[in-house]
Amino acid sequence: MANILEVIxxxxxxxxxxxxxxxxxxxxxxxxxxxxxxxxxxxTVVGFIIIGAGADFIVRSLNYFGVLFNFAFGVQxxxxxxxxxxxxxxxxxxxxxxxxxxxxxxANIVIARFSNAKYIFLTGHHTLYMACLxxxxxxxxxxxxxxxxxxxxxxxxxxxxIFPALVQSTMVKITGDKDLAFGHFGTxxxxxxxxxxxxxxxxxxxxEEMNFPKSLSFLRDTTVAIGLxxxxxFFVVTGLASVKTGFNPIMVxxxxxxxxxxxxxxxxxxxxxxxxxxxxxxxxxxxxxxxxISEKLVPxxxxxxxxxxxxxxxxxxxxxxxxxxxxxxxxGLAILAMINVSYPxxxxxxxxxxxxxxxxxxxxxxxxxxGRRGAILxxxxxxxxxxxxxxxxxxxxxxxxxxxxxxxxxDFTVVGIVLGNIANFIRGxxxxxxxxxxxxxxxVVGLFQKKEKN
Numbered sequence: 201m202a203n204i205l206e207v208i209x210x211x212x213x214x215x216x217x218x219x220x221x222x223x224x225x226x227x228x229x230x231x232x233x234x235x236x237x238x239x240x241x242x243x244t245v246v247g248f249i250i251i252g253a254g255a256d257f258i259v260r261s262l263n264y265f266g267v268l269f270n271f272a273f274g275v276q277x278x279x280x281x282x283x284x285x286x287x288x289x290x291x292x293x294x295x296x297x298x299x300x301x302x303x304x305x306x307a308n309i310v311i312a313r314f315s316n317a318k319y320i321f322l323t324g325h326h327t328l329y330m331a332c333l334x335x336x337x338x339x340x341x342x343x344x345x346x347x348x349x350x351x352x353x354x355x356x357x358x359x360x361x362i363f364p365a366l367v368q369s370t371m372v373k374i375t376g377d378k379d380l381a382f383g384h385f386g387t388x389x390x391x392x393x394x395x396x397x398x399x400x401x402x403x404x405x406x407x408e409e410m411n412f413p414k415s416l417s418f419l420r421d422t423t424v425a426i427g428l429x430x431x432x433x434f435f436v437v438t439g440l441a442s443v444k445t446g447f448n449p450i451m452v453x454x455x456x457x458x459x460x461x462x463x464x465x466x467x468x469x470x471x472x473x474x475x476x477x478x479x480x481x482x483x484x485x486x487x488x489x490x491x492x493i494s495e496k497l498v499p500x501x502x503x504x505x506x507x508x509x510x511x512x513x514x515x516x517x518x519x520x521x522x523x524x525x526x527x528x529x530x531x532g533l534a535i536l537a538m539i540n541v542s543y544p545x546x547x548x549x550x551x552x553x554x555x556x557x558x559x560x561x562x563x564x565x566x567x568x569x570x571g572r573r574g575a576i577l578x579x580x581x582x583x584x585x586x587x588x589x590x591x592x593x594x595x596x597x598x599x600x601x602x603x604x605x606x607x608x609x610x611d612f613t614v615v616g617i618v619l620g621n622i623a624n625f626i627r628g629x630x631x632x633x634x635x636x637x638x639x640x641x642x643x644v645v646g647l648f649q650k651k652e653k654n
Contacts, residue, residue: 216248218324222493222503223485229492244485250478251508257471261430261464262552265437268451270549272441277533277547280554280590280608286332288605293335300352301331307357307639312498315646319368320490320498321360321383323506326609330385331356333612334619340598341623341631351632354639355619362642363387363611364504370394373568374513379487383504385611386558389585393562393578394569400577401570407516407563410572422476422515427469429519434461476512483509507561514564520572521563521579526555528583536591546591546606554586554608582610589613596620 223244227237270276290297305327312318321327334352343351364371364381367390371382382390435458441447442457452460482505490503511518529550536547559579566578590606593613597606597620607613623631 214324216245216252219248219322219482219486219503219505220245222320222322223489226489226492229496230489232492240485240489243481244489247478247482247485250481251475251506252478254471254474254476254478255508257467257474258556259553261468261471262556264451264453264460264464265434266552268437268441269552271447271451272437272444275533275549277549278590278594279549279605280551280586281605282329282554282608282612284605285607286329289332289336293332293339296335296339296348296352297328297332299349300335300356301328303349303353304331304356304360307353308360309357309498311357311361311639311642312501315361315642316649317361317365317642317646318498318500319361319364319381319383319502319504320493321364321504322486323383323385323504326383326385326506327356327360329607330359330612330615333607333616336597337616337619337623338631338635340596340620342627343631347629347632351635354635355615358639358642359385359611359615360504364502366391367394367565368502370565370568371510374510374564377487379490379502380483380509381502381504382507382510384507384561384609386507386554386561386582386586386609387611388614389558389582389610390562390565392585393566393574393582396578396581397566397568397570397574399570401566401572401574404571404573406514406571407520407567407575408514410516423469423473425516426472426519427466429523430468431462431465434465472511472515472518475508476515479508479512507557510561510564514567514575517563517567517575518560519563520575521560521566521582522556523559524576524579525559525562525583525586526550526552528559528580528585529555529587531580532584532587536587546594548587548590548606550583550587551608555583558586558609559583585610586613589617593617593620596623 220241224237224241227240232240266279308321312320331352334355335348338348338352360383363385364383364387366387367382370390371380372378438452438457438461441451455463486503486505490501493501533547533550536545539545540547559582562579562582563575566574566576568574570578586608589610590608590613593616594606596616607616622634626634
């Protein structure tokens, strides 16, 4: 049984396989010829693999950058990293996480079928992370066994359907496509960025309309602009680290620090280029394939895809969002340090990986609603958000709250904080009943709205 659960967990947490299965199902339901089914399924999987390959390049460069930044500026504290905290949690919560994930995906389909939240969440690794978070928080709240799996699955299904709905109106503005949705558990930050953009962005031009002098026209090329910007940042941070006492050449992969800075910055730019190519290939296949699911299983269903899906629509906003989110993280760390003088709080370091992926996405959402000002202020606020929320989350994680890492993206922390505080007051079967009520809420609302229309 344990081996079966492990296989299920691996399949459902592998985004390329999960999305490929959904494309395969959609094409079969449309009764497409076998050659179209094979082509569509393979190209969908390849698209996701390409995105993952590009992300690996980006993450590798950012890991180096994070170590160098912390060393150069002598910063110590908690590093938010979803993969790290989940790997620790799975030691004790692996079975509960796998079951919650599997049944949570079914719960997502049920909500999409019987409510107005017609979104099928397809970002498999984020589904795994959220399932793990929910398993931890509900266990701390006193649930175990079957009750834990039922409650956790219902809450997971609820988050998988509701969070995409939160930003769908802005998603349509970004993509111009009503059949495509957004599925990444940093949605609260992106929604906030969009709202800030709407408030401050009147008359602000899009980040994609930036005017360059003729001599700088090469900066219109996204790959060149990202490469040069990251090269400048790497030169500053790596240069400062290299002259500091205690510097270890391993930090720059035993290379000359100048050469290292050049290679890593251009590797980062290459990673972004690969991600954008993968997104274009994926969108070209998954949306048409998904019509089969929409027509047969869940009327008007929309595939909710990972955050890089929005990157090709505003590449300049991607870079601006990353930079200003990171600045927000530094400012947030300074504020936490001041608070820590009088009241003990966790010092959340600006993890460059969440600040890139979440900050870049916040920049795109802020730009869609408020141009350059929206991208800058929205991403900066998102950076503050993913600094303060992880600090608030840590006390509700039980023994995991004492780890040197924690969940990073906004939705994990919001769900954990809300669910954890509910569990402080309502425990056991009462907590199970609350989870059932939360799951049924969008379905009941949808039924009432349908009745009013009739």
